[in-house]
Amino acid sequence: MEDSLFDLKGQVALVTGASRGLGQYFARALARAGADLILTSRRRESLTEFAQEMRSLGRRAVALELDVRDPASIERMATEAEAALGQIHILVNNAGCNVRKPALDVTWEDWNLVLDTNLRGSFFVAQAIARGMIAHHYGRIINVGSVTSVFGYAGLAPYGASRGGIRQLTMSLAADWGPHGVTVNCLAPGWFKTRQNQVLYEDPDWVEYLIERIPIRRPGQPNDLDGAVLFLASEASRYVTGQTLLVDGGISTGSTRATVARKGKS
Secondary structure, three states, X not given: OOHHHHOOOOOEEEEOOOOOHHHHHHHHHHHHOOOEEEEEEOOHHHXXXXXXXXXXXXXXXXXXXXXXXXXXXXXXXXXHHHHHHOOOOEEEEOXXXXXXXXXXXXXXXXXXXXXXXXXXXXXXXXXXXXXXXXXXXXXXXXXXXXXXXXXXXXXXXXXXXXXXXXXXXXXXXXXXXXXXXXXXXXXXXXXXXXXXXXXXXXXXXXXXXXXXXXXXXXXXXXXXXXXXXXXXXXXHHOOOOOOEEEEOOOHHHOOOHHHHHHHHHO
């Protein structure tokens, strides 16, 4: 396979939620492949150091303020992004949040916060950026989902609903925008240590429980996502749309090998 399939030189990628966590890793992978970057966060100043890091790689990098729960902020960001770097070729819809509670304790406010950020925000950001992509008859939209897009976990009702919605949204947008040269796919990480779930990784018993259920026998490392985001952002995936790509070490297989082996020894 030609390396040029993954070459993003001359393209502009917009990454939401780029001030920390997986958003920064997505941006680094795209920058190393040659893409210039629009980086967004609710606080522009939180992007200053990271934008400079991207420029040190020889890329143009512009930091913009974006609150995905505010329609005016979304439209303003889209206008500023195109004014700064021109046509947006790639969107990584990464901004998100979580409220971890038993379902009986979830409040109306909790539900709205998570769904408005993760699902409604992703749709309206995609809509705003897709207008330009459709005008140029080219675009790659990557909605960031989760293993919870396809599996249920206790204590994550709003989050799971939002990520499941992302999967369905991805298929609908792929059908809408495919005729206009825009592909839309969902990148669904498994269990990666992030700011949202770091408290779980402080519990050794939980980590052991998790690893027993991952066939590759370890949680994800951020660079495990590099190949997937480059694939979905590049010409390598030109005939792929409406899909959910799980990068989860195999936890979605429902592996019970460790449990069965332990029972066999008892």
